[in-house]
Amino acid sequence: MAASLMLRTSSFSLNPNSKSIRRNPRIHDHFPSIISSSSSSSSSSSDSSHKSTLLKHRRPADENIREEARRQNYSTHQHGFSAKYVPFNADPSSTESYSLDEIVYRSRSGGLLDVQHDMDALKKFDGQYWKSLFDSRVGKTTWPYGSGVWSKKEWVLPEIDGDDIISAFEGNSNLFWAERFGKQFLGMNDLWVKHCGISHTGSFKDLGMTVLVSQVNRLRKMNRPVVGVGCASTGDTSAALAAYCASAGIPSIVFLPANRISIAQLVQPIANGSFVLSIDTDFDGCMQLIREVTAELPIYLANSLNSLRLEGQKTAAIEILQQFDWEVPDWVIVPGGNLGNIYAFYKGFLMCKELGLVDRIPRLVCAQAANANPLYLHYKSGWAEFKAIKANTTFASAIQIGDPVSIDRAVFALRNSNGIVEEATEEELMDAMAQADSTGMFICPHTGVALSALIKLRNSGVIKPTDRTVVVSTAHGLKFTQSKIDYHSKAIPDMACRFANTPVHVKADFGSVMDVLTKYLLSKAPK
Ligand SMILES: Cc1ncc(COP(=O)(O)O)c(C=O)c1O
Numbered sequence: 001m002a003a004s005l006m007l008r009t010s011s012f013s014l015n016p017n018s019k020s021i022r023r024n025p026r027i028h029d030h031f032p033s034i035i036s037s038s039s040s041s042s043s044s045s046s047d048s049s050h051k052s053t054l055l056k057h058r059r060p061a062d063e064n065i066r067e068e069a070r071r072q073n074y075s076t077h078q079h080g081f082s083a084k085y086v087p088f089n090a091d092p093s094s095t096e097s098y099s100l101d102e103i104v105y106r107s108r109s110g111g112l113l114d115v116q117h118d119m120d121a122l123k124k125f126d127g128q129y130w131k132s133l134f135d136s137r138v139g140k141t142t143w144p145y146g147s148g149v150w151s152k153k154e155w156v157l158p159e160i161d162g163d164d165i166i167s168a169f170e171g172n173s174n175l176f177w178a179e180r181f182g183k184q185f186l187g188m189n190d191l192w193v194k195h196c197g198i199s200h201t202g203s204f205k206d207l208g209m210t211v212l213v214s215q216v217n218r219l220r221k222m223n224r225p226v227v228g229v230g231c232a233s234t235g236d237t238s239a240a241l242a243a244y245c246a247s248a249g250i251p252s253i254v255f256l257p258a259n260r261i262s263i264a265q266l267v268q269p270i271a272n273g274s275f276v277l278s279i280d281t282d283f284d285g286c287m288q289l290i291r292e293v294t295a296e297l298p299i300y301l302a303n304s305l306n307s308l309r310l311e312g313q314k315t316a317a318i319e320i321l322q323q324f325d326w327e328v329p330d331w332v333i334v335p336g337g338n339l340g341n342i343y344a345f346y347k348g349f350l351m352c353k354e355l356g357l358v359d360r361i362p363r364l365v366c367a368q369a370a371n372a373n374p375l376y377l378h379y380k381s382g383w384a385e386f387k388a389i390k391a392n393t394t395f396a397s398a399i400q401i402g403d404p405v406s407i408d409r410a411v412f413a414l415r416n417s418n419g420i421v422e423e424a425t426e427e428e429l430m431d432a433m434a435q436a437d438s439t440g441m442f443i444c445p446h447t448g449v450a451l452s453a454l455i456k457l458r459n460s461g462v463i464k465p466t467d468r469t470v471v472v473s474t475a476h477g478l479k480f481t482q483s484k485i486d487y488h489s490k491a492i493p494d495m496a497c498r499f500a501n502t503p504v505h506v507k508a509d510f511g512s513v514m515d516v517l518t519k520y521l522l523s524k525a526p527k
Pocket residue numbers: 203234235236237304335336337338339340341342398399444446474475
């Protein structure tokens with residue numbers, strides 16, 4: 001009785017895509033439990049009170065969503081989907097590979113690793129099948145598919161049990177139509193900002209961290225030697241690591257460059273109970289130290305050197321395609337620092353192409369602060385020998401990185417997507433941030449770097465007015481209020497702060513207030 005109630009009630013879950021699911025009988029064969037909760041309607045009752053009673057009792061009152069998923073056995077093991085670590089960009093003849101249950105960050109030769117999926121198993125299902133499946137999971141609270149990352153579980157960590165997943169239902173972030181910014185500053189009508197920073201800990205790092213901490217949770221249950229999880233950070237990775245570890249009850253350790261991250265970012269791991277080390281060096285120094293430490297102690301490395309992270313981050317690319325109804329934008333612009341994310345985007349787009357969801361991938365642009373621009377210099381040299389640099393201070397503090405661990409991944413992504421690298425000076429990135437904010441956004445300086453790159457590429461005619469363009473916004477503007485205060489109070493040496501909106505100090509009397517308001521309204525009146 002309870003089960004049939006559940007099936008009937010689920011049919012009222014108003015899945016906007018249930019029609020497309022019904023058109024594809026193969027999904028019913030392979031994911032019966034999923035389909036039963038999305039399209040098994042047998043009721044045409046118009047009695048809405050009956051429907052709402054049924055909705056209320058979708059699962060027994062003493063059962064939570066994780067238990068519900070367990071009972072329905074949403075496992076995908078039976079379909080033979082799997083993934084393993086292989087050396088990044090390995091020669092096709094290479095047989096080196098590692099189980100994802102091993103603790104390994106580098107290949108035998110010391111190179112990067114990549115997570116390789118069994119594409120033959122995934123290809124047994126066509127593009128329409130995957131589109132329908134992913135679409136059917138958006139906007140639900142079904143464990144774990146309510147997450148934008150885990151809604152693509154088969155392409156992320158196919159073998160992990162739902163019980164081991166640590167998720168804050170991250171992802172599914174707003175793809176914002178930047179109507180006024182596009183029109184006013186660029187003459188563009190199809191400009192979008194993917195707000196990855198409007199998320200659980202305020203940056204895109206949540207997408208990768210849910211995957212990494214879930215896998216750690218699994219490893220610990222398997223009694224693998226993982227006492228804690230650690231990272232070096234410019235502020236966002238540490239915030240995400242702290243939150244997901246706190247949620248899982250796993251100790252986290254973060255190495256932060258002293259006095260180089262915002263107060264908002266510093267307080268995040270403190271509040272979430274991380275063991276916080278403030279170290280007198282820059283991010284590259286912290287990164288070096290965490291690599292050495294994780295080689296000695298039972299601390300699992302959570303930086304994007306660990307390719308697990310990128311499996312989660314790549315879902316932002318898939319989500320962009322999904323939000324455009326599986327149409328491919330012309331350009332995607334991503335701010336780059338340690339350079340994992342640009343590769344994650346490439347990988348997400350490429351998987352969609354290889355599995356038949358789309359027929360091409362967008363051109364990628366990686367945007368760097370001119371004060372921390374090793375990739376830009378490498379690009380300008382025609383990809384000659386890469387040279388790490390000493391990164392200078394930048395308002396885009398989360399990308400103040402001179403020796404990015406994922407340099408090879410980034411070069412690969414850019415070369416294979418006909419990509420471009422641009423840079424932005426401090427004045428350019430701060431102006432772009434202020435301009436965007438003046439049109440109703442509230443972005444971080446890193447997004448300012450990406451918007452500056454867009455402005456340059458529009459001005460040079462590389463990006464056309466009607467090109468569909470997505471700028472990836474990587475963190476929440478509220479993490480970087482001090483830089484906005486400095487800008488708007490014109491307190492930045494050698495910067496004109498052309499778009500500053502300085503508060504007016506006014507005496508507390510009616511006449512003074514009237515005077516300033518009259519002047520203001522006259523300046524705004526239509527000419
Ligand atoms: C807010 C923000 N934007 C962009 C980046 C760059 O991402 P990646 O290091 O993957 O290049 C980072 C971190 O490095 C970040 O924290």
